[in-house]
Amino acid sequence: MSRLKPCFEALKAEDRAAFVTYVQAGDPNREISTEIFKGLPAAGADIIELGMPFSDPAADGPAIDRAAQRSLAAGASMKQTLQMVREFREENDSTPIVLMGYFNPVYAYGVERFCSDAAEAGVDGLIVVDLPPEEDDELRIPANAKGIDIIRLATPTSDDERLPAVLNGASGFVYYVAVAGVTGGKSATADDIGTAVQRIKSHTGLPVAVGFGIRTPEQAAAVAARADAAVVGSAIVDLIEAGINDDGTIRDGVVQEVLDFTRELADGVKSGR
């Protein structure tokens, strides 16, 4: 069964929000990506979103688009992503893992096969950004049957009329996209985030995570004070990119820098309440 529910319950008992990190599987290459991925829980990540690389990530900004191109150029594939999860699970059986990405690579892998392989590897949830509720039966039903949560996205454009459609069939948590836009772009104000989270909570008992535009420990703290989880992606991905030399080689110490930054963000989240 999914590790998401027990994770949120445990954090609720501690009266703190979850810190969710996003990295792309295979960025900048398999080896470094694995080191970062495995190091995230000790650096304070409560939940990990692992990006499934896709050539055409139209809902993402430049940082994650470039991460996808890097990963793919370094040989990333769905098979490799699932293998990374399997290896992670050999050492860690408690941190929930959510695979995030686009439907086409899942569809190409075969939806049924993907759901069983993902469940077997130790995946807890899926966020497929271009699969709205109207289209997600074909993934949600087999995923749920394997105990995998389908995490739905709510956005500033999901008004009270739209929200029931978004929430019907959601499990694990609800991901509130704080700004209308792509990843790595603008930031919403803490007040707007607080209002939106309360509005969503009036429709559902699921935990509400907030992402998009959270780049600093201070911003993470402000979100943690108002939501059940704060998600940071592009800021971490930017740091990975900064570790690549002009000649394409990876600078020593990049893993440590990423994990140190993750720890600062995690401390921000912990100080939020």
Place this chain on the structure above:
Amino acid sequence: MALNSYRTGPDEKGHFGIYGGRYVSETLMPLVMDVEKEYQKAIKDPAFLAELDELNRVYIGRPSPLYYAERLTEHLGGAKVYFKREELNHTGAHKINHAIGQVLLAKRMGKTRVIAETGAGQHGVATATVAARFGLKCTVFMGAVDIERQKPNVFRMKMLGAEVQPVTSGSATLKDAMNDALRDWVTNVHDTFYIIGTAAGPHPYPMMVRDFQSIIGRETREQILDLEGRLPDSLVACIGGGSNALGLIHPFLDDPEVEAYCVEASGHGVDTDKNAASIAGGTPGVLHGNRTYLLQSEDGQIQEAHSISAGLDYPGIGPEHVWLHEQERVHYVSATDDEALEAFQLCCKMEGIIPALESSHALAHVMRMAPTLPKDHIMVMNLSGRGDKDIFTVAEALGEEI
């Protein structure tokens, strides 16, 4: 088994069989649903339809003529070949038909800004044109490489007041221009309307673009009945995303005596990795808001398309075409770069018409098929665009310097 009608799709969620649909991020969903709602209202509103008719007549110059290509017919020695002259439209191609329809809808929805993606620049020019006509702000996304190759069209768009945004993400081609247009749209949902350049994208775009383009086939029907007293035996059109092809064939789909041929661009050949033939070489997948056939790797990564014609250089195809292909109602064939170049030159010399390289693919199939058919076979080819924009590409391919 033959269906009673091939013209009833899509269903209310935008599906043609399993194809089509609405695969967009949640931020865009309410907007895309609004576009559909407003479109359904608009096409039942006599004032909207009257404005569209009037603009079609006095701004685009419709109806476009149906022209008997007499010398070409004699040269090929078989079927009687007609050209539907969409290249005579304002801005020189069929793209203006759906651009004008969409801009009227944008205006009706109170949007103040339009965006578009473009490969060769034809759809970008059409969008910049209608934006200027209606006083809307306009941003066109275009691959950085294409900007370099299509300087005249870039300048045209600028003269028309549009901002041309170079796209450097991904592989910096047409598909990436569409990604960036989607990224812009999701960031500016409140004031922006996305004018999509083909019969693809999330529902209602494939249906809406088809409907606006169907004026081509409706006119053809009337014109051929006037000229020949009967329907044509075959229709031929080139196909990238498929807007001009669908526009020509859709009004004839329920006439079983009319055969339809859509010609994909097979670049260096369907067996090479340099082609743009999604029906011949693609597999089902989801991209840019719809499920359709895509050129992709086994891992579901989208591959770059190749065609000498930038307008056909896209790794997908409109979802209704895939459905028509699987229903076996329409024949999907292909023509290579070389065949299109040969057809281009023949058309110039035989008919005094410089065709777009896109349309030259359709002509390449006409050249293959017409000689094998009897003289009383009536064939209508959609001459979807003029080729002035392509003279540099053709010169380069022929090894000549301008």
